[in-house]
Structures are given as C-alpha cells and as structure tokens.
Amino acid sequence: MAAEGIDPAVFQRLVPSQFISFSFPNPLRWPQTPYADTLRVAVLDSASLSPPMIAAIVVPHRREDDWLFSTHAGHLQLLHSFTPSLPVSRLVLVGDLPSSPSSLPRPYSRHQPDDPSSLDGFKQSLLPLLLVLCPKSAFSDGFPSITFLSYEDDIIRSTPVEKLAGPSVGEMLIEDVEIDLSPAGPELRRRLRFKRMPNLVQTQVRLLPKSVPEVGSMVQPYLKPMVAALSLNAPAIEVAVDSGSPPTALCIGVGGGPLLMSLRSHLGFRVVGVEGDAAVLRVAHRHFGLLEDEFLKVIVGDGIKLFENYTRERSKRDRFHAVMVDLDEQDPMKEITAPPAEFLRPNVLLGARLALQKQGILVVNVIPSAEGYFLKVVELFREVFGELYEVGEGDGVNRVLIAATSPLRSVSEEKKKKEGPLYEKLKQLDCDRFIDAIRKI
Numbered sequence: 001m002a003a004e005g006i007d008p009a010v011f012q013r014l015v016p017s018q019f020i021s022f023s024f025p026n027p028l029r030w031p032q033t034p035y036a037d038t039l040r041v042a043v044l045d046s047a048s049l050s051p052p053m054i055a056a057i058v059v060p061h062r063r064e065d066d067w068l069f070s071t072h073a074g075h076l077q078l079l080h081s082f083t084p085s086l087p088v089s090r091l092v093l094v095g096d097l098p099s100s101p102s103s104l105p106r107p108y109s110r111h112q113p114d115d116p117s118s119l120d121g122f123k124q125s126l127l128p129l130l131l132v133l134c135p136k137s138a139f140s141d142g143f144p145s146i147t148f149l150s151y152e153d154d155i156i157r158s159t160p161v162e163k164l165a166g167p168s169v170g171e172m173l174i175e176d177v178e179i180d181l182s183p184a185g186p187e188l189r190r191r192l193r194f195k196r197m198p199n200l201v202q203t204q205v206r207l208l209p210k211s212v213p214e215v216g217s218m219v220q221p222y223l224k225p226m227v228a229a230l231s232l233n234a235p236a237i238e239v240a241v242d243s244g245s246p247p248t249a250l251c252i253g254v255g256g257g258p259l260l261m262s263l264r265s266h267l268g269f270r271v272v273g274v275e276g277d278a279a280v281l282r283v284a285h286r287h288f289g290l291l292e293d294e295f296l297k298v299i300v301g302d303g304i305k306l307f308e309n310y311t312r313e314r315s316k317r318d319r320f321h322a323v324m325v326d327l328d329e330q331d332p333m334k335e336i337t338a339p340p341a342e343f344l345r346p347n348v349l350l351g352a353r354l355a356l357q358k359q360g361i362l363v364v365n366v367i368p369s370a371e372g373y374f375l376k377v378v379e380l381f382r383e384v385f386g387e388l389y390e391v392g393e394g395d396g397v398n399r400v401l402i403a404a405t406s407p408l409r410s411v412s413e414e415k416k417k418k419e420g421p422l423y424e425k426l427k428q429l430d431c432d433r434f435i436d437a438i439r440k441i
Contacts, residue, residue, distance in 0.1 A: 011043065012136045014052055014089055018045045019072050023097060027125040033118055034061050034111070035096055042093045043133055044075045052089035052138050055082070055147040056130055058123060059095025065105035067173070067198035070098040074198040080369065081199070082149060092133055094126055105173070109157040123148055154180045161190070161287065166279030171195035174287050176207065189219060190287060192256050196330060200337065200367075203256030205288055213289035216262035218429065222365050222398035223259055225391035226324055227426065228434035229363045229402045230267070232389065234422045236359035237321050241421065246270045246295065248318070250355060252303035253326040254281065256288030264296040267425050273298040274306060303327065304342045307351030319357045325364045336377065337367035344377065349384040353405055362403040374399055378441060392437040402438070
C-alpha cells in the first residue's frame with residue numbers, strides 16, 4: 001500500500017498488535033544512500049507505556065527479502081527480541097521493497113558502506129517521517145526522541161536453495177549460509193526456516209565440500225545438550241546393547257533430521273521419527289542427507305496424537321529408551337515458542353511417559369519467552385514425572401528439560417563414572433561439557 005492511501009490519524013494512538021506497512025519515497029537519493037527511490041515502511045505496536053518509547057530499525061541493505069524484516073511474524077519477533085531490556089511501544093522498520101513473494105529471495109552478502117556516515121545521513125532524513133508516525137502520547141513532554149536500534153547476526157552471506165510450502169508448516173526456505181564464527185574462521189551451513197517463525201532456524205547442518213551435508217551434524221545449539229541427556233540412563237542403554245538389541249529412540253519433530261541421523265550413525269540407536277508435514281520430510285531427504293534404513297524409520301503423522309494414543313492403549317505400543325521432542329508453537333504470539341501448548345496437556349505428557357521404558361527419559365527442547373514461563377513448564381512436568389533435570393549450559397534461548405519415569409542414578413554419581421561405551425561415543429560428539437552441566441531440578 002502507498003502512503004497516500006493511509007489516514008495519518010491511524011498512527012495517533014497505540015493499538016497493541018496493530019501492524020501497518022506501506023511504501024514511501026526515499027528522502028535521499030543515490031549516491032547519498034544505497035537504498036532505492038521507494039522504501040517499505042512497516043509499523044508494529046506493542047504495549048502502551050507512558051511515555052511511549054518509539055524505535056526504528058533500518059533494514060540492512062540487501063536483506064529486505066529476509067522474512068525477518070519483510071513479514072508481520074518477523075517484525076513481531078524483532079519487537080519481542082528487544083522487549084526484555086528495552087520496552088518498545090512502537091517499532092518502525094524502514095528498508096527497500098522486498099522482491100515478489102512468489103520468487104526466491106535475492107542472495108545476500110554482508111555490506112560495509114564505504115562511508116559509515118551515509119547511514120547516519122539516511123537516518124537523519126527519516127526523522128520527519130518517524131515523527132509523523134509517533135502517537136500523540138509521545139509528545140506529552142515535547143518532541144519525542146526516536147531510538148534507532150540495530151540488528152546484527154552472524155550471517156556473512158546467504159544463497160537461497162529452494163522455497164516451497166507444506167500443508168502443515170506453510171512456506172519454508174532452504175538456504176546455504178556462511179556463518180561468522182569469530183575468532184575461528186567462517187563455516188558453511190545449510191539451514192531450514194519457516195515463514196511463520198522466521199527468526200527460528202528449524203534445522204542447520206555443516207556443509208562439506210561440494211555442498212554435501214555432514215551426516216549427523218549437530219551444529220544446532222540445542223542438539224548436543226539433548227544428546228548429552230542420554231548419559232542419565234546410560235546403564236539401561238548399555239544393558240540393551242550387551243543383550244544384542246540396539247537402544248531405541250522416538251523423535252517427535254524431524255525437521256532436516258540431524259538428530260535422528262546422529263542417534264543412528266554415531267550412537268547406534270534404532271530410531272523412529274514422526275514428522276507432521278510430508279513436505280518437510282522430502283526436504284530432509286533431498287537437502288539435509290536424511291537416509292532411512294532398517295535402523296531409522298520416519299513416518300508422517302501427528303506426534304501429539306501419538307502420545308494420546310499411548311494414554312488410551314497403554315501397554316499395546318512400543319516403549320523407548322529415549323523420547324526426544326523438538327516441536328515448535330505455530331502461533332508466534334504464544335508465551336512459549338517450543339514445545340507447543342498442546343504438548344503440555346496432562347494426557348499428552350502421560351502418553352509421553354507411557355512411551356518410555358522403565359529407565360527411559362523424555363528430552364524436550366523448550367524455548368520460553370521468560371524464566372517464569374519455563375518454571376510453568378517445569379511444574380506441569382512435575383505432575384507427571386518422578387524426576388526432572390535440566391542441562392544448565394545452553395545458548396541463552398533454548399532450554400533442555402529432561403524427565404525420568406523412575407529414579408535414576410544420581411547425577412553426581414554419573415559424572416564421576418563417565419566411562420563405558422556410550423560415554424566414549426558422547427565424548428567423541430563433544431558432549432562432555434553438557435553432561436557436566438546436567439542438574440536435578
């Protein structure tokens with residue numbers, strides 16, 4: 001929508017969750033700025049504070065196609081990412097117009113302007129527009145101060161590989177990226193992202209020469225903590241191995257499949273995966289190296305309903321040494337990004353417990369918006385499971401919660417032991433520090 005079609009009065013009040021985007025002429029021209037003659041302006045309101053804080057982000061040049069900057073969901077997640085430390089009432093994004101939604105995003109390469117002052121000049125030229133976009137309440141003590149925020153991540157360059165849609169997850173993008181791992185050198189990875197939650201990387205794997213995905217790659221930050229949880233029931237797992245039967249794992253949520261491949265290839269598990277969207281499975285096979293065989297089977301189905309069936313049928317189903325859940329919430333407005341609210345229902349948690357062997361463990365990736373929400377999840381688990389653990393060392397976003405059906409050997413005892421075939425394999429996967437970080441809660 002062009003600015004001429006919008007009544008300026010719509011911006012005079014803060015309306016939480018109100019989202020408006022429009023095109024606007026660039027007040028500067030090249031070569032004073034690298035941005036095009038027509039800009040995209042997007043406005044999103046949060047809670048109404050007194051006085052309100054108005055902030056703006058200049059979208060990094062050539063990243064205008066990124067869903068993080070070009071969609072309502074991405075804008076919302078940007079707003080939430082600043083909220084804990086900076087209570088922004090209205091966040092305005094300004095950047096170039098994105099490409100057609102039907103086309104692949106344009107490749108991106110991090111750009112450092114020859115003259116850093118050019119960005120400052122561009123921001124100054126936007127101030128009259130930003131003042132018009134301020135609500136009336138922002139002028140209670142004179143002209144408001146507009147805070148310019150910056151967004152930085154570790155992407156050096158990105159190349160889109162394929163964009164498609166699945167019946168359950170909606171639009172998704174596979175992209176090859178070069179990641180800045182300073183002080184170490186850069187690394188090439190392949191990533192999967194969903195449009196509904198653009199700031200959340202669903203899957204990422206290391207790329208070997210000729211763009212071949214590394215088998216069982218665990219560069220996704222929370223995968224090593226999830227695998228390290230197996231140290232808690234290592235004795236039961238090793239008993240199974242000694243008896244000639246491979247240990248078993250049920251993985252709810254497959255994505256690109258690196259967790260399943262690691263359990264199968266590196267740890268010798270027999271793995272069953274459940275993925276809710278057939279299109280995601282096709283992506284996993286085609287782009288991320290997921291291979292099925294007699295020890296790794298994947299089915300298309302609803303993992304939540306599977307647990308509900310365990311509750312109804314009790315002893316009629318297989319039981320596993322480990323059940324690993326990596327599901328995200330479809331609604332970005334929810335307090336917890338992962339797992340979805342449906343998984344936290346008592347009958348579903350009971351079904352997950354019934355899917356475990358006597359010394360089995362449930363391992364769940366949790367992404368809460370605040371510590372209080374994580375504690376709520378813990379209390380819900382405590383009503384169903386006898387023992388709970390957390391991997392204390394994480395990436396600041398993901399929390400790995402572990403639930404046991406029956407008392408396990410004490411954590412301190414296991415840390416002292418740290419021997420046996422499974423421990424050796426976990427060490428080879430660089431899981432040592434996560435094993436040391438497991439604590440009972």
